[in-house]
Structure formats: C-alpha cells, structure tokens
Amino acid sequence: MEPTRPxxxxxxxxxxxxxxxxxxxxxxxxxxxxPDIYERDWEExxxxxxxxxxxxxxxxxxxYEWEPxxxxxxxxxxxxxxxxxxxxxxxxxxxxxxAYYWEGEPEDERRTITFADLQRDVVRFxxxxxxxxVKKGTAVGIYMSMVPELPVAMLACARxxxxxxxxxxxFSAEALSDRLNxxxxxxxxxxxxxxxxxxKVPLKRNADVAVAQSPxxxxxxxxxxxxGEVAFDEARDxxxxxxxxxxxxxxxxxxxxxxxxxxxxxxxxTSGTTAKPKGIVHxxxxxxxxxxxxxxxxxxxxxxxxYWCAADVGWVTGHSYIVYGPLANATTGVxxxxxxxxxxxxxxxxxxxxxxxxxxYTAPTAIRSHMKWGPEHAARHDxxxxxxxxxxxxxxxxxxxxxxxxxxxxxxxxxVDTWWQTETGMIMITPLPGVTTTKPGSAxxxxxxxxxxxxSESGEQVAPGGxxxxxxxxxxxxMLRGIYKDDKRFxxxxxxxxxxxxxxxxxxxxxxxxxxxxxxxxDDVMNISGxxxxxxxxxxxxxxxxxxxxxxxxxxxxxxxxxxxxAYVTLKGDEEGSIEMLEELRDHVAKKIGPIAKPANIVFTPxxxxxxxxxxxxxxxxxxxxxxxxxxxxxxxxPTVVEEIKERATADASED
Ligand code: WT7
Numbered sequence: 001m002e003p004t005r006p007x008x009x010x011x012x013x014x015x016x017x018x019x020x021x022x023x024x025x026x027x028x029x030x031x032x033x034x035p036d037i038y039e040r041d042w043e044e045x046x047x048x049x050x051x052x053x054x055x056x057x058x059x060x061x062x063x064y065e066w067e068p069x070x071x072x073x074x075x076x077x078x079x080x081x082x083x084x085x086x087x088x089x090x091x092x093x094x095x096x097x098x099a100y101y102w103e104g105e106p107e108d109e110r111r112t113i114t115f116a117d118l119q120r121d122v123v124r125f126x127x128x129x130x131x132x133x134v135k136k137g138t139a140v141g142i143y144m145s146m147v148p149e150l151p152v153a154m155l156a157c158a159r160x161x162x163x164x165x166x167x168x169x170x171f172s173a174e175a176l177s178d179r180l181n182x183x184x185x186x187x188x189x190x191x192x193x194x195x196x197x198x199x200k201v202p203l204k205r206n207a208d209v210a211v212a213q214s215p216x217x218x219x220x221x222x223x224x225x226x227x228g229e230v231a232f233d234e235a236r237d238x239x240x241x242x243x244x245x246x247x248x249x250x251x252x253x254x255x256x257x258x259x260x261x262x263x264x265x266x267x268x269x270t271s272g273t274t275a276k277p278k279g280i281v282h283x284x285x286x287x288x289x290x291x292x293x294x295x296x297x298x299x300x301x302x303x304x305x306x307y308w309c310a311a312d313v314g315w316v317t318g319h320s321y322i323v324y325g326p327l328a329n330a331t332t333g334v335x336x337x338x339x340x341x342x343x344x345x346x347x348x349x350x351x352x353x354x355x356x357x358x359x360x361y362t363a364p365t366a367i368r369s370h371m372k373w374g375p376e377h378a379a380r381h382d383x384x385x386x387x388x389x390x391x392x393x394x395x396x397x398x399x400x401x402x403x404x405x406x407x408x409x410x411x412x413x414x415x416v417d418t419w420w421q422t423e424t425g426m427i428m429i430t431p432l433p434g435v436t437t438t439k440p441g442s443a444x445x446x447x448x449x450x451x452x453x454x455x456s457e458s459g460e461q462v463a464p465g466g467x468x469x470x471x472x473x474x475x476x477x478x479m480l481r482g483i484y485k486d487d488k489r490f491x492x493x494x495x496x497x498x499x500x501x502x503x504x505x506x507x508x509x510x511x512x513x514x515x516x517x518x519x520x521x522x523d524d525v526m527n528i529s530g531x532x533x534x535x536x537x538x539x540x541x542x543x544x545x546x547x548x549x550x551x552x553x554x555x556x557x558x559x560x561x562x563x564x565x566x567a568y569v570t571l572k573g574d575e576e577g578s579i580e581m582l583e584e585l586r587d588h589v590a591k592k593i594g595p596i597a598k599p600a601n602i603v604f605t606p607x608x609x610x611x612x613x614x615x616x617x618x619x620x621x622x623x624x625x626x627x628x629x630x631x632x633x634x635x636x637x638x639p640t641v642v643e644e645i646k647e648r649a650t651a652d653a654s655e656d
Contacts, residue, residue, distance in 0.1 A: 010456045011467030011525055013509045013517070015537040015593055017398050021405075021438045027387075027414065031434025033297040037448045038435075045449040046477055049293045050074055050285070054328070055088050057258045060285065064475060068500040069491060070482065071475035072262050073286030080256035081265060081288055082159035085327035086122055087251055089115045098332045101306070101355050102148045105195035105338030113148055115330070118155070119251060121148075126156040126254035128243035132219050134187060136161035136257050141185035141217070143176055143207055145169040145194030146337040149223045149240065150313050151323045153189045154266075161257035163264040165279070168314030169194050169201060170612045172634065173209035175277075179269050180214040182279055182484065188214075189240075191223040192230045197342040204230040211236075261285035267484050268316055270422040271635060278493070279484030280316075280422050288328055290426035290478025294447060295325035298416055299359050300388055300433050308334040309361040309390075310348070315613050316422040317392055320478075321361060325426075340366060345373040349381035360408070361390035361418075365614030367400045372549035372572055375407040383408060388433055390416045394615055395518045397540040401440035419443040419518050421504065423494070425478030428452065429516050441540065442515045450476050452516070454508050459498045462510070467519060467534065470508040473501045507534050524618045526555035527563050531596055535618060538565060538599065541592035545585055547575050552608050552616045553599060556625035564600035566625040568608060568645060577604025603649045609642040611635050617642075624649050 023031075037045075047063050050073075060077030089097065095116030102111040113121075134140065140162050144150045150166070157164040165183050167176050180188065188211060194201040204222055208231055211217045222230070223240040248254075262283045269277035301307060307326055311317035313335075326333045334355055340348050348370075352360065370378070389409050391401070396417050405415050415438060419429040428450050429443040436444050446452040451474035454462045462468035472479075479502075483490040497503040507519035519525070519534035526533050535553050542551035550570040555563035569585065571577060586598045609617045612635065623630045624646050633639050 010462065010469065011507045011509070011519055011532045011534055013465070013467040013519065013534065013537065015540060017439060017441050019398070019402070019440055021414070023414065023434050023437065024412070028434040031432070032300050033432040033435050035435050037297070037432065038445075040448060042449045042451070042474070046073075046289070049449075050289045050477070053292045053296070054079060054285070054289055055084055060261060064477075066475050069495040069502075071479055073475075073477045074261040074289065077261040077285050078258045079261070079285055079288070080159065080161075080259055081284060081324065082122060082155045083256040084288060085158075085324060086115060086119045086155060087256060089330045090119050094330055095119070097330065099327065100148060100151070101332070101334045103334065103336045103338075103351055105198075105342065107343070111148060118152070120249040121152045122155045122159060123249045123251050123254050124244040124247040125152055125240075126159045127247040128221070128240075129156055129160060129162070129187070130254060131243065131247075132187060132221070132238070134160055134162050138162040138187065139183045139185045140164045141176070141180045141183065141188040142166045143169060143188060143190045143203060143210075144223065145191065145196070145201065145203065145225070146312060146335055147191065147194075147223065147225055148335065149191070151327075151335075154313075154323055155327075158265060159254060159256050161259050161263065163266055165267045165269065166314050166319065167269070168312060168612060169203060170196075170314075170637070173206040175634070176206060177210035177213040178277060179279075180210060180217055182269070182277075183267055184216045185214070186216055187219045187221065188217050189221045189223070191225045193226040193228045195226065195337055197339050200226055200228055259284050262481070266319065268319060268422055278486070278489065281481040281484055282425050282478070283481050286477030286479070287425050288324060290476065291320040291325035292328035294427045294430075295321060295331070296329055297432055298418060298427055298430050298447070299361065299390065301326070301329055301331050301359065303330075305359055306332050306334065306355050306357045306385075307359040307361075308336070308352070308355070308357045310336060310340075310366065311361070311363065311392075312613075316425070317361075320426060340369060341373065345370070345377040346380060349378045349383060352383050352386065353381045356385040358385050358387040359390070360386060360388075361392065363393035363614050364391055364396040364400055365394065365610065367391065367396070367404050368543070368550045370408075371400060371403050372570065374573065375403070378407050383410060386410070386413055388416065389413050390418055392418045392420070392427075393613065395520055395536040396441060397536070397543040398440035399540070399543045414438065417441070417443045419506075419516070423480040424472070424476070425480065426476070428472065428476070429518075439515060442511075442517050444515045446516075450474075454510050454516075455498060455501070464510055464512045464514075467507055467509040467532070469497070469522060470504045470506045470516070470518070471498060471501045472504065524554070526553075526565060528555070528565060528596055529561045533565075533597055537593060538567065538589060538597050541589045541597070542567060542569060542585060544592060545588045547571050547581070548585070550608055552618060552621055554618045554621040554625055556622065558600070565597065566621070567599035567602045568605050568621055569602055570605060570608060577602075603645065605645050605648055607638070607641045607644070609645065610637050612637045621645070
C-alpha cells in the first residue's frame, strides 16, 4: 500500500493526527492574546512591543535594518537589561513581589527571593565584580548549577555591560575550556559543587582543570553551595561570600550601564555537526523585547502567576524563559535545583502543589519519563492551580501531548508546543492560548510578527500537506546576530541553502489549516525505497501503542530499500520485549502510517541515548544499527546507555 498523503521529493508525511482542541471560551475571554493579534502589521507589532514592553534610557530611532544575513533592531536605543528585569520593578513599588521561589534539591532547602532581594544581591555582586576589574565589554564565563546565584551572576554582568557565557553545569572541563577560550573570558564564576540526584557534582574541580587550559581567565569566583572541600588558589580564586561582604547594595553604587541596542548581551554555545561548538551571538534590545513579548502572550502570564520553566538556565530555554523574559515581565518564577525523580517521582508534583504553580513549561523527554513512571505520582497531588502547559525541545509525540494535558493539566489546560532554537532566541512557532485550536503534535502557527515557510530542496514553497525544510524568511528581533568570530560558518550553516532566508535545519510540513508539524532535524530523515520519512512520525506511531514509553528510530543501509528502519523501544513499567511484542509493534506502525514505515528491526532497551538537554542522539543509534564504531559520545548524558544498546542489538542479531 502506498501512502495517501501528497508527496514531494523532500520529506514524505504520512501520519494523520485528527484530534482537535478548541480554546475554552472562559480562558479565551481573559487571555493576554486576542484573535486580532494575528491581524497586526508585523512592523507595527514589534514597534509597539518595543516601545511599551521595555524601559529605554534613550528611545530607538529606527525599528530595524536588514543587510542579509545580519540584522539590527531598535537602532539608536539605549537601555539596560538588568534595569528592565530588576530595578524598574522595585522603583515601581513591586519590591516585595516574589521574583523567585527557589527549591533546593535537599528537601528542606528553600528560599524566597523578592525583587528587592534580587536587586540587593545583584548590586552587591556587581560591586564585587567591579572590584575585580569587570567593566563594560569584559567577557565572563559562568559555570554553575541551578542556584539563585546563577541568575544573580547573569544579571550583575548585564548590569555592568559585561557579556556572559553560561556553560551548563553538566558539561565537562574540556567543554568548559573550549568555550572560555573561544570567548576569551577574563573571569569565571563557579561554585564548589552542585547537587544532582543526591550526588555531588565537582564543579570547582572541573573548573580548575578547564582554567588550567584557558589562559585568558585571570580570576575565578567561587560560590559556596555544598560546603564540600575544594582546592583553592589564593592568588586566582575568590569566595563569593568574602567578595560581597560589606559591599554596598545601593543601586546607585553600581549603576546600570546604558547599553546600545546592539551591544552584546551574551554568547551561548550550541553544538553543530562538527566538534567545535558555535558561539551564538545575542544582543541587547531585540533579544529583550523578543523574549518578554513572547513570554507574555504565549504563557498568558498574569500579575499573580507563579510560573515554572523546568529547564536548566544553562540552555537557551533557561536564559530566555527562566531569567530574561519572565523577569522583564516582573513574573514570579520557580527555580528547582534537582531532577524530576529524586528522591522520587513525585517531586515535581509536590512543587506544583506547594507553590500553586499556574504555568508549567517543560520538554517532551521529561513528559515521556513521567509517562513511564506512571500517572499515579501526579494523581496524589493537587495540581488544580495549573492553567497552562508548555512543551519545547523536540517534536512532541501526540500520545505524550495528550498524556500531559490529561494527567497533568486535568483535561482543562491548553498545551502550547513551542518551536524555537538557541539561534532564534525566542519562541517562533506556537499556539496562542485562548486563540489557537490546538492539535496534538503540532506547533501550529508562527508567532505574530514572525514569518516562516516550508521550502522544497530547490527553494519552492511546499503545498499544504507536503513536507520540506523549515525556513524563516524575515528577520525577527531576538535572532542571532552571528556566530562569534566565524562569519563564514554563520553564512554556511544558516544562509547558504536559500538566498537571504534562514535555514533552520528542521523538517516540517504545513497542513491544510496552515498549521506546522515539526519533523525533526533534517539530518535524521530516512530514505526507504525512495520515500523520505521523518523519524518523529514512526516514533509517534510506536509511542501511540499502549505498552511503549519511548521510541527512537533511525535508518540503516539496506541493499534492497536503500535504508531500512531500525527502532529502539523502551516499554512501560515491567513490560518485557518479546518476538510477539515486536510483531505487534510492527503491525501497529503499519496500521498508523503504512507498511512502508514498518521497522525492519526493533531493539528493546531500558534507556535511550540522550544529550544532557534530553535530545535523543539518533546519530549514535545509526552507528549502532550499521555496526560502526561510535562517533563522538562526549555530549551524552549517560555514556553507558549506548554500550548497553549495542550489546542488546548484537544479541538480537545473533538470535535471528
Ligand atoms: C532544536 C533547537 C529552543 C529551546 C530548546 C532547544 C528542536 C525545539 C521544538 C518543538 C519540534 C523542536 C528543533 C530545533 N525543537 N523545540 N516544539 N518541536 N522540535 O534549543 O538546543 O537550540 O535546539 O530543537 O530541532 O531546531 P536547541
């Protein structure tokens, strides 16, 4: 049987998902976004948001300038990100409002930090940094876990005009020193150790190894988190406590540096196809307007909201939607230091109940983990405060979307599946709660003021129903301003496939209603007998089976069909893989998508290989499927997982 969907040569799409969720009229009435938001002229939209959402020291003179592939936004404007995120709220009388509830991993450690507290902490730390010679333009590295001092460090840098790069606390010494060297950081802010699932992560020890290979770093500031013993170089290192002790917390003692709209705010490194990470450049005004605007409309944040983005600040999700967006909007946020299943799988739901969280933003990988642990953990807690759920990071399988809405959202809450990238800085394709009719698995529409399209290989717009490459064909305020010190790689990676159009590297299709369905990274697309099939569709068909918790598929070379599909499947609870199960799953995929998409083999495995941000590394699965030596495994969260899969895969093969 041939697929019945329209085909293009780019990516064939076959999975039909027909469930629909209309906005609830009551939610719609009170929503920050109203339907007419889509009718606004895009330049007027960004002009108005720019003037109203941000406080300027000097207003901007020109909305944007576009000399492909480089854009500038809010030209001539002067502002300070820290002033917008902290000081102006205190000045407006909101000093007593909670900025962050911090929940430590050890269960009895909690802190409540008001905007006034945050201002005092930031000002004191900015004074400490000034004492170490940090000023406008000094590059600062930050290597910490999820402690309140992490946003304090970022904001203090922004206050002084010192660009930062935050390196995720789970990264190795080598990854850290690569980034410190590329940015030529003069200072590193770290901590003794971090907590992770009851174990201590040796941040300072890694930092010492990294700094030994990073000649530009002259000072290391160390926050004491666990109190564990660490090496201390008296000449180079300084304790956070000692440095801030006695420092003034008067905002005027460390004034907010007036920054140009296009001054560098931060670099965030993201991995590409080659080993060297790319330093993604984000500047001041456009980024701030972009994240604050999207945060307001997409999460429907209210003055009394308690909002929880359960990502790590070390990823762009944390930069944009734990720190800069929510704080610019004076939102009360939650920061959680730990992991979802320590000491047990109820931790998240306890947190939601305790703080009466109304907005939760997380990733499909976390949702699938909770599915695997079972809905009973959430069921033991009162989650009725939740009003809205968000997802980001990967395509979300329809079954995970539905589970999330049902078991976490009590079948009431809208779910917003938000597509974006480190490079885009802000959410780009997303439903607007109260406005959009959602479909499980679809990120629906470009955000107001954003333009997107799906192109074929040759650069034609693909007709509704067909699959192709996702592009962004107009500049947007939070867009990357380049790859740090690498103009050529910037042009090659994003701007060379199509002229003056941003190539996102993701497959997508647009359906008859104009809704976008993300199909995963284009490098992951499989070619079966000339049909280009996306991994997410086969994975979603597998996860649709009631016994499957998670699935990852990839192609392996096949003499007959070009490529054949190999599936790696994690079953729920105590289910065991068997030949019968294997046949059942193959038939299930055939029924959902078509026989063409039937996996040639299925390997049952307790875990899938993921990056530390939770993305499945299909590249490694391809290596296993084709019996090759494994490529780079340094970004894996748990390197033992792929070894185990390798063993299972060879065991299966020898049974055949
Ligand atoms: C890539 C960007 C953006 C914050 C976290 C990831 C994938 C992200 C979705 C989504 C389908 C998604 C894409 C994208 N992705 N969100 N809602 N649906 N795919 O940032 O590490 O820069 O990764 O994540 O493949 O290109 P990142």
